[in-house]
Amino acid sequence: MRQHDVAAALRQLLPADSVLSRDEELHPYECDGLTAFRQIPMLVVLPRTEEEVRQVLVTCRRLEVPVVARGSGTGLSGGATPHASGVLLSLARLNKILEIDALARIARLQPGVRNLQVSDAAAPHGLYYAPDPSSQIACSIGGNVAENSGGVHCLKYGLTVHNVLGIRGYTMEGELLELGSRAPDRPGLDLLALAIGSEGLLMVVTEVIVKLVPRPQLARVVMASFADVCEAGNAVAAIIAAGIIPAGLEMMDRKATAAVEPFVQAGYDLAAEAILLAEADGTPEEVADQIAEIEGVLSTAGATAMTVSNTEAERLRFWSGRKNAFPAAGRVSPDYYCMDGTIPRKNLGPMLKAIEAMETRYGLRCMNVFHAGDGNLHPLILFDANTPGEWERADRFGAEILELCVRLGGTITGEHGVGIEKINSMCVQFSEAERAAFFAVKAAFDPAGLLNPGKAIPTLARCAEYGKMHVRGGALPHSDLPRF
Amino acid sequence: MTAPPGATLSELRECVTAAHHERKRLRLRGAGTKDFYGECVVGEPVAGDALDLRSYRGIVDYEPSELVLTARCGTALSEIETALAERGQFLAFEPPAFGGDPTIGGVIAAGLSGPRRMYAGAARDFVLGATLLDARGEVLRFGGQVMKNVAGFDVSRLLCGSLGILGIITEVSLKVLPMPRAEETLRFPLSAQEAVAAFNRWSGQPLPISGAAWCEGAAYLRLSGAASAVRTAKEGLGGERVEATSAAQWWNALRHCSHPIFNNSSIWRLSLPDTTAPLTLPGELLIDWGGALRWYASEDRDPDAQNVDVRAAASAAGGTAICWRGPAPSTGRFHPLQPAVAELHRRLKERFDPHGIFNPGRMIAGL
Ligand SMILES: Cc1cc2nc3c(=O)[nH]c(=O)nc-3n(C[C@H](O)[C@H](O)[C@H](O)COP(=O)(O)OP(=O)(O)OC[C@H]3O[C@@H](n4cnc5c(N)ncnc54)[C@H](O)[C@@H]3O)c2cc1C
Numbered sequence: 001m002r003q004h005d006v007a008a009a010l011r012q013l014l015p016a017d018s019v020l021s022r023d024e025e026l027h028p029y030e031c032d033g034l035t036a037f038r039q040i041p042m043l044v045v046l047p048r049t050e051e052e053v054r055q056v057l058v059t060c061r062r063l064e065v066p067v068v069a070r071g072s073g074t075g076l077s078g079g080a081t082p083h084a085s086g087v088l089l090s091l092a093r094l095n096k097i098l099e100i101d102a103l104a105r106i107a108r109l110q111p112g113v114r115n116l117q118v119s120d121a122a123a124p125h126g127l128y129y130a131p132d133p134s135s136q137i138a139c140s141i142g143g144n145v146a147e148n149s150g151g152v153h154c155l156k157y158g159l160t161v162h163n164v165l166g167i168r169g170y171t172m173e174g175e176l177l178e179l180g181s182r183a184p185d186r187p188g189l190d191l192l193a194l195a196i197g198s199e200g201l202l203m204v205v206t207e208v209i210v211k212l213v214p215r216p217q218l219a220r221v222v223m224a225s226f227a228d229v230c231e232a233g234n235a236v237a238a239i240i241a242a243g244i245i246p247a248g249l250e251m252m253d254r255k256a257t258a259a260v261e262p263f264v265q266a267g268y269d270l271a272a273e274a275i276l277l278a279e280a281d282g283t284p285e286e287v288a289d290q291i292a293e294i295e296g297v298l299s300t301a302g303a304t305a306m307t308v309s310n311t312e313a314e315r316l317r318f319w320s321g322r323k324n325a326f327p328a329a330g331r332v333s334p335d336y337y338c339m340d341g342t343i344p345r346k347n348l349g350p351m352l353k354a355i356e357a358m359e360t361r362y363g364l365r366c367m368n369v370f371h372a373g374d375g376n377l378h379p380l381i382l383f384d385a386n387t388p389g390e391w392e393r394a395d396r397f398g399a400e401i402l403e404l405c406v407r408l409g410g411t412i413t414g415e416h417g418v419g420i421e422k423i424n425s426m427c428v429q430f431s432e433a434e435r436a437a438f439f440a441v442k443a444a445f446d447p448a449g450l451l452n453p454g455k456a457i458p459t460l461a462r463c464a465e466y467g468k469m470h471v472r473g474g475a476l477p478h479s480d481l482p483r484f
Numbered sequence: 485m486t487a488p489p490g491a492t493l494s495e496l497r498e499c500v501t502a503a504h505h506e507r508k509r510l511r512l513r514g515a516g517t518k519d520f521y522g523e524c525v526v527g528e529p530v531a532g533d534a535l536d537l538r539s540y541r542g543i544v545d546y547e548p549s550e551l552v553l554t555a556r557c558g559t560a561l562s563e564i565e566t567a568l569a570e571r572g573q574f575l576a577f578e579p580p581a582f583g584g585d586p587t588i589g590g591v592i593a594a595g596l597s598g599p600r601r602m603y604a605g606a607a608r609d610f611v612l613g614a615t616l617l618d619a620r621g622e623v624l625r626f627g628g629q630v631m632k633n634v635a636g637f638d639v640s641r642l643l644c645g646s647l648g649i650l651g652i653i654t655e656v657s658l659k660v661l662p663m664p665r666a667e668e669t670l671r672f673p674l675s676a677q678e679a680v681a682a683f684n685r686w687s688g689q690p691l692p693i694s695g696a697a698w699c700e701g702a703a704y705l706r707l708s709g710a711a712s713a714v715r716t717a718k719e720g721l722g723g724e725r726v727e728a729t730s731a732a733q734w735w736n737a738l739r740h741c742s743h744p745i746f747n748n749s750s751i752w753r754l755s756l757p758d759t760t761a762p763l764t765l766p767g768e769l770l771i772d773w774g775g776a777l778r779w780y781a782s783e784d785r786d787p788d789a790q791n792v793d794v795r796a797a798a799s800a801a802g803g804t805a806i807c808w809r810g811p812a813p814s815t816g817r818f819h820p821l822q823p824a825v826a827e828l829h830r831r832l833k834e835r836f837d838p839h840g841i842f843n844p845g846r847m848i849a850g851l
Contacts, residue, residue, distance in 0.1 A: 103684050104759045127688065148634050159632065161641070162609050175824040182757035183803035184601065184776050185645075187818035188847065189829055190608055193641035197634045214690040241549035243572055243662035282690070285712035342630040344550050374631040375550075414632035422635075429635055433622040437836070441637050444831035457636070 002085065003042050006065055010045060010087075013055045018093075020044040029088050032073040032080040033135075034421050036337070036391060041068070041082030048093045050168075050206040057204060058174035060087055066450050067172065069200040071111060071143030074135040076338055077419030079146065079199045079455060086453075091142050094206065097121050105212045106165060106182060111142025111205050115149075118210065127212035130157035133415075134323050142205045148197030150415040152248045152322065153279075155373035157213065159415070161196045168207035169195075172451045177203055194441065199417050200452040202445040216281035219247060220310075221318050222294050224303040225272030229253060230349030232274035235301035236372045237345045239278060242297050244290060248279040249373030250322050253352065256367040256380070257321065260328040266321035269305055274352075276303075276372065277318055325369040326380070333365070333382035337394045341405030342376045342414035354404055355379055362397040364390070376414035377405070403428050418456045426456075427463035435463070491539045493623065493654060499535060500652065500841075501621035507839045510535045511846075512648040514558065514587030518594050520809065522647055522846040523817050532844060537589055540654060543567055545629070552612060552629045554657040557589025564588055568660055576604035576661045578739050589653050595645025598739035599695040599706070602687075602758070602773045604661070607644050613657035614640035616650065619837040629657045648843040649851065650836040664694070664708035666715075669731035670723035672703045676762040676769055679703035683774040684759050691717045696774035697738055699745070704734060738772055745770050748781035750810035752794050756803035763797045779808075795819065816849055 007021045020026060021043050030038045042065075047053045060067050066086030073080050082088045095112035102125035107118055115136040119128040132151035133139055139149070145167060150159045157163070166180035180192035195202055226232035232251055239246065252260075252275055257268040268275055276298070280290035291308055298306060309315035321328075329336040343351055352368060359366050365382045379401055383394040402412040402425040412418070412425040426435065438457045442449070458466070488495050503510050509532030513519075541558035548571040555564055562585045568574050578598025579591040592614070597606045613627030616639070627633055627640035643653050674682060679698040686693060686705065692713045695706030705723065707714045718725070726734070737743040745751075745768045752767075758775035767782030780794065795815065798805035804819035821829065826848065833840070833851055845851065 101759070102688065104757060105684075105688055125688070126690075148638070150632055155631070158605070158609065161638070162605060171824075175827075177824055177828075178822060179825070181802060183755045183801075184773070185595070185597070185606060185755055186804050187806060188821050188825065189650075189832065190595070190642055190645050191825065191828060193608055193638050193644075197638050202637075214688055216690050237549040240551060243665075245662065282692075282710065283713050283716045285716060286710040289710055289712050342632045344547070344552075344630060346547070346550065371632070376630075376632045409628070410630050411628050411633040411635045413635050414630070415634055417634055418636070426635065431624075434624045434626070434636070437616075437618075437622075437624050437626075437639065438636050440835035441639065441832065444828055444835060 006063055006087070007043055009059050009063060010043070010056060013059065014045065014047060014052055018046045018048065018052070020046070029070065029073070029082060029090070032070070032075040032078060034076055034078040034081065034419065036385070037078045037081050037420060039082045039084055041088040042085050044088045044090060046090045046093050050094070053089070053094070053204060053206050054170050054174050056087065056089060057170050057172055061172050061174060061448060061450060064448070064450065066453050068452050069142070069146070069204045071140030071146070072114065072138050074139045075143060075147060075417065075419065076340070077413065077417040077421040079417050079419040079452070081420055083453065089204065091140065098207070100125070102127065104182065107210050107212055109141050109208045109210065111140060111145070111208060113141050115139050115141060115144055122212045123215070126215050128215050129210055130163050130213050131160050134326065141208050141210070145196055145205050145208055146198065146200045147415065147417045150371065150374070150376070152250055152319070152371065155249055155371070156245050156247045161193060163211050164192070164196060164208060165211055166209040167192060167195060167205050169203045169205040171203050172446045172448060180209070182209060197417070199419065199456045201442055201456055202451070204451070218284050218287050219279055219281035219315060220287050220291055220308060221248070221277050221279040221315050222291060222298065223307045223318050224276045224278070224298045225269040225305040226274045226276070226302060227272065227304050228302070229274045229352040231302040232276055233345070233348030233352065233372070235276060235298055235303065236348060238297050238301045239294060240345065240373070242293065244293060244297070246278045246294065246373060247281040248277065250277045251275070251348070251370040251372035252322060252325065253368040255365065256325055256369050259332045259367055260321040260325055263328045263331055264320045264324050266317050268321055272304065277322060322369060325378070329367060329380040329382065334384040334386065335382070337381040337383065337398055338416070339377065339379045339381065339398050339401050340413045340416040341402050341410055342374065343405050343408045343410035345372070345375045347408045348372060348375065351377065351404065351408065355401060358397055358400055362393045364393055364397055366397070371414070374414065375410065399425060420455055423456065423458045423462070424466045426458050427466050432460060432463070435460070488539060493540070493617070496540055496617060496652065496654065497621045497623070500617055500619065503841045504619045504621065504839055507841065508533065509841050509844050512537060512593070512652055512843055514538060514590030515560070515584055517582040517584035517586040518590055521594060523812070523849055537652065538587055544655065548573055550629070551631070551660050552657055553660050554629060554655060555588050557587060557652065557654050557656070559588045560585045561588060561591055572663050573660045574663050575610065575658065576600055577607045577610050579607060580740050582740055583742060588656060592644050592656050593646060593648050593653055599697060599735055599772055602776055603694045608641045610659045611640050611644045611656060612659050614643045614653050615655040616643060616652070617654050618651040619839060619841055623654070627657065631659065647847045649833055649847050651842055666711040667694070667706065667708045668714050668718050669726040669734065670705045670707070670718065670721055671726050672705070672723045673701060674698070674703045675701065676771060679771060680759070680761060680775040686721070687774055691721070693774070695735055698771040699743070699769070706731070706735060743770060745779065745781040748783055750782050751808040752780045753806045753808040754778040754780065754794070754798045754803055756798065756801050760801045760803070763801065765794060765797055818847065821848070
């Protein structure tokens, strides 16, 4: 039997406890943060060293076994969803901080190190790692690299791609690649930029060098209420137009504040149609100046109320609701489906109005939290998977939002990745020739096509099929059959 | 060969597909400010007919409140910088113009950045999207015009610094930033070694640094940002204030490589981890990027002896060395690539430009 043979080959290389094959051992790996898609892998492998990773890849390449890398499994697009006849390669045991160089302001990390651990380890030096996804307690730095993850502070401090100096890892062929380095701008093509955000399709990352930045002396946040979502959207554009780049600029609609407030008691204005959180950081004088400026712009833009955090505890409380929006959605609804499109900021208001209309059409509620400063939307569609037809409706609702994102000049995913979840929407955003170019890039790194196959880029056949389903307008044929 | 005046995309496509079918090599060219830059046979220009892309020009879209500007490849950098300045914005990566007026396509294809590189980011950090005309005449759009976009591989950033070997970057969307409200430059009499140490120490503190460079016994530190932040930082740092006009001259000289040391006939550009102590290499030294960029300039040297010294020293320090000016050593102008990485270059080139019509040999000999 295939599973038996592959397990035997891997057990020759790795200690017995590193190769899992029993059903109950495989079960915990059946999905990532996108729980709507589940698949038991053939095997789970948990290497402890970089050399073990290489050997696993070489062996799987030889036996032609697909490999799916997994960090902490918090991904929201099914990037780490296992392959039925493949190996799930967990990097969780490669979890050492190899080096913190405070003078050079860098950290060298194994991929399984959790995002927040990096900032914790750098804190004694007055430094931190800037990208702060809301999942930062759990998500791994390897996963961040694979998804090019962002956070609430990336408007000012950048995404993963702006904060990673170099990576090391292996191709499916078992070739060592060192891309980027502590020295900036190496000659040649920028393969580092290409590898970041490649969703585990090009290489398995075994080491990451990140940039650490000085912790600002002070941060304060303005919380502003708006009586209309479009006004709140315009206020975001007005702040940027005034030449201000806040450290964070987030928006929540009334449904979102209503869901989180009982959960975290952040003190949100529940009467407001939308609230904005705008953060200023820097020296005390700079923060005072910027806060005053932000308040000026927001009041001109129609804010009905404004509160500024006066203490660090208060600042964290204002953010707590935003940071806990996803779990809060989980409390008000049995299931929620998180979207991740990005649009030009000027379209935030119209987008919210359009989503409102879709809620009626699909008969589902949707609460909205936005990384407004970047135009990155996280509509959370609420549904109950146990009610027949609700997941299918949620799925179509989501696809319609993404198509609107593309029409409004944006993209189907700002930070969560395509994975398997948004693979059909890729047919809408990219032409056949562009998708062929992506496959060409994939083939350059992984000619055998064994690394995370079937993710991120849809085949021609798949897009043709999706196109056919599409013309029938909303009413999908065979909606009882699994579509992925 | 020149693309027709006011060329349309379809005219460019015709040029390219014809070249592809005839296997005729094309040397992509904007304003030619970087003709000197790249791999080529000593004493010979890069092979192929020059394809002048200046006529495919114009700012396509610019919305200050979106912080995004989209322009066709032939648009002059000066036109873009003027449009941005009118709205109080700028290209924070400070692309070098080398005394001319480069096209934005050339700026992105070269991927070079100025003194703000370590503080604001490199050229590639500001690329949001790009359109590529590949050898088969396909027009491929990657990325977009929004701040965050992870749909598909990040080919637009791959194109930044690609030196045209994958095709013509016909259009780019760039993130732009508001100009800093205040700017000050401080001067400190320091040795190179002291300057490198000081730059790293300062960079670890929450200071609004936007440039840190050293030459001839003096370190220069530029502070940019909110007036209050610049004022506080200046008071804490000490040093001697450089008057605004001479400060602008100094940073421009670094940005555009017009500092007198660039008059030398042999110039090496080393990229190193910024904490690297000054290397013992011959020539005048200019340090930029807070220690991460080191220029060594001198007259008349044996290129091969130099090659061994400079490359080996850069590699040993964990960095790379480009022979910027002067006869190229036998191992090439650019630092040789790791074999597995070089192989990926070949495969990518093969897929985007199977007949090798675009800028043959410009980045890697024989590619
Ligand atoms: C509550 C919640 C909040 C979130 N908030 C944010 C947010 O604010 N911003 C944001 O950007 N994301 C957010 N996410 C999404 C998710 O946390 C990120 O995408 C994260 O980077 C995934 O990391 P992971 O270690 O869990 O990766 P996994 O889910 O394990 O894997 C993700 C992808 O990376 C690949 N991969 C993992 N490790 C490696 C490796 N070493 N080498 C190669 N490929 C690898 C996998 O194959 C897969 O394709 C959130 C998720 C949750 C559940």
